[in-house]
Amino acid sequence: MAGFSRLGESWAEMGSALAGLMFMYAMFQQYMPTWILSYVESLTEKLLDYFNTNVQITFPEFSGDRMNKRSRLYLAIEIYLSGLASAHARRLKADMSKKSKTPVLSMDDHEEVTDEFQGVKVRWVSSKKENRRPSISLYNSEPDETRFYKLVFHRNERDKFTTSYLRHVMEKAKEMSARNRQRKLYTNNSGDDYSPWSSVLFEHPASFETLAMDPSKKREIMNDLKAFSSSKDYYAKIGKAWKRGYLLYGPPGTGKSTMIACIANYLGYDVYDLELTAVKNNSQLRELMMETSSKSVIVIEDIDCSLNLTGQRRKKSPKRDEEDHPVKEKEDEDKEVSKVTLSGLLNTIDGLWSGCGSEKIIVFTTNHLEDLDPALIRRGRMDNHIEMSYCSFEAFKVLAKNYLDTESHVLFDDVKALLNEVDMTPADVAENLIPKCGEDDADTCLKNLVEALQEARGEAVDEVKDVKAEPNKLQEIARMKQKVMKKLMSKLKRKHKKRN
Ligand SMILES: Nc1ncnc2c1ncn2[C@@H]1O[C@H](COP(=O)(O)OP(=O)(O)OP(=O)(O)O)[C@@H](O)[C@H]1O
Numbered sequence: 496m497a498g499f500s501r502l503g504e505s506w507a508e509m510g511s512a513l514a515g516l517m518f519m520y521a522m523f524q525q526y527m528p529t530w531i532l533s534y535v536e537s538l539t540e541k542l543l544d545y546f547n548t549n550v551q552i553t554f555p556e557f558s559g560d561r562m563n564k565r566s567r568l569y570l571a572i573e574i575y576l577s578g579l580a581s582a583h584a585r586r587l588k589a590d591m592s593k594k595s596k597t598p599v600l601s602m603d604d605h606e607e608v609t610d611e612f613q614g615v616k617v618r619w620v621s622s623k624k625e626n627r628r629p630s631i632s633l634y635n636s637e638p639d640e641t642r643f644y645k646l647v648f649h650r651n652e653r654d655k656f657t658t659s660y661l662r663h664v665m666e667k668a669k670e671m672s673a674r675n676r677q678r679k680l681y682t683n684n685s686g687d688d689y690s691p692w693s694s695v696l697f698e699h700p701a702s703f704e705t706l707a708m709d710p711s712k713k714r715e716i717m718n719d720l721k722a723f724s725s726s727k728d729y730y731a732k733i734g735k736a737w738k739r740g741y742l743l744y745g746p747p748g749t750g751k752s753t754m755i756a757c758i759a760n761y762l763g764y765d766v767y768d769l770e771l772t773a774v775k776n777n778s779q780l781r782e783l784m785m786e787t788s789s790k791s792v793i794v795i796e797d798i799d800c801s802l803n804l805t806g807q808r809r810k811k812s813p814k815r816d817e818e819d820h821p822v823k824e825k826e827d828e829d830k831e832v833s834k835v836t837l838s839g840l841l842n843t844i845d846g847l848w849s850g851c852g853s854e855k856i857i858v859f860t861t862n863h864l865e866d867l868d869p870a871l872i873r874r875g876r877m878d879n880h881i882e883m884s885y886c887s888f889e890a891f892k893v894l895a896k897n898y899l900d901t902e903s904h905v906l907f908d909d910v911k912a913l914l915n916e917v918d919m920t921p922a923d924v925a926e927n928l929i930p931k932c933g934e935d936d937a938d939t940c941l942k943n944l945v946e947a948l949q950e951a952r953g954e955a956v957d958e959v960k961d962v963k964a965e966p967n968k969l970q971e972i973a974r975m976k977q978k979v980m981k982k983l984m985s986k987l988k989r990k991h992k993k994r995n
Pocket residue numbers: 705706707708745746747748749750751752753754862883921922923925
């Protein structure tokens with residue numbers, strides 16, 4: 496008995512000594528030199544291997560014959576783990592890369608985090624080992640130390656973690672780096688000899704969250720975009736270039752340009768703003784398209800006024816002046832500068848050239864859908880036609896939240912009733928919600944909006960009365976007014992774009 500109790504005591508002593516050692520190790524771990532940590536780690540691993548039911552995969556930082564290339568897999572894991580690390584790791588490292596807009600956090604050496612995949616837990620450990628060979632050698636480019644990540648999981652889950660989990664890590668990392676990437680806005684107005692595009696950082700703050708639109712329509716568009724961006728295999732299978740066309744149409748100020756920024760921000764794509772009037776001919780257009788990168792939104796705004804693309808298929812009789820001489824129209828003048836034709840444009844967006852590069856979204860915007868050549872916007876070319884309409888009550892609620900931080904108010908009912916009767920663009924509603932002087936609060940802004948809507952309703956009623964009084968004459972005036980406005984708008988837009 497005495498022997499047993501002595502054995503028990505010595506086990507207890509060993510146990511408490513081991514616990515003490517472990518406690519000291521944990522306490523002073525961060526002050527210890529790396530070689531001690533690596534040594535202890537490998538010793539512990541060997542010891543644990545005897546009882547181990549785990550499988551472990553190592554992902555070294557450097558790969559290649561001479562270990563001189565940073566491994567893409569390692570970098571992807573680093574990005575993937577940054578989210579977990581910032582939430583759970585105790586010791587973190589921060590780094591800033593040229594391409595990212597925020598610092599990238601990663602686990603510090605000898606730190607670990609747990610992840611969960613399909614209900615099963617896995618452990619990620621970040622380690623490093625010192626390379627004993629002298630690093631100053633003509634023949635040895637191996638770094639002094641090698642970092643690696645270790646993935647540890649139960650051996651029963653081998654299939655799951657060697658295939659689907661690693662795929663999941665790669666996909667997530669791709670998504671995360673796209674989100675964190677510094678994106679660019681390209682224009683073809685002032686390209687140089689080296690590139691037909693010039694660029695600035697794209698930092699538009701618009702997002703689907705702040706876009707005023709019917710929520711179900713918004714969700715539909717977001718789903719469509721997500722499905723597109725993850726359909727690489729599908730497009731390859733059906734033998735179609737991985738691109739999608741969006742046509743955004745609606746009156747000025749309904750959010751077409753804002754929607755483009757939302758799309759680019761949502762998918763983490765670059766934006767190419769293609770000014771067709773600055774493109775000399777079809778071959779330059781082709782060159783521009785070939786110079787666009789994957790993961791981009793290529794935009795042609797106001798396609799109806801970009802060039803005389805709208806009527807090239809319909810034979811138009813030339814306009815004549817009072818003395819019956821043919822009048823040179825503004826569009827004809829443009830045609831002399833830009834010789835891009837409708838078929839050139841169709842071929843570039845939809846023909847063989849469109850296969851160059853992939854994952855591209857092409858967006859046309861227009862205020863006048865009815866003026867466009869049907870060939871330009873047929874399904875398959877412009878796959879998704881989205882009407883950007885006047886402000887609905889649902890859209891107003893988004894604006895009220897954005898601008899006034901308000902989700903309900905006594906005046907909401909008035910606004911709702913008025914928006915049912917009056918067409919007002921989200922841009923005009925937003926303008927009324929902006930405080931006019933620093934002290935304007937939500938009450939004042941909403942009152943301003945109600946007044947503006949009432950005023951607009953008054954004008955609309957007056958117009959209806961006039962039309963009833965003299966229908967033919969007034970309808971003719973309205974048509975003329977619309978025509979003049981349309982031309983004026985086109986002119987202004989062209990001028991504005993040329994100036995920029
Ligand atoms: N649906 C919307 N949601 C949020 N803000 C909007 C919306 N529509 C317009 N706005 C606001 O109005 C401004 C003008 O909108 P935007 O330039 O997107 O309109 P547009 O439809 O492109 O007009 P245009 O046809 O004249 O180019 C934006 O800067 C934005 O602040």
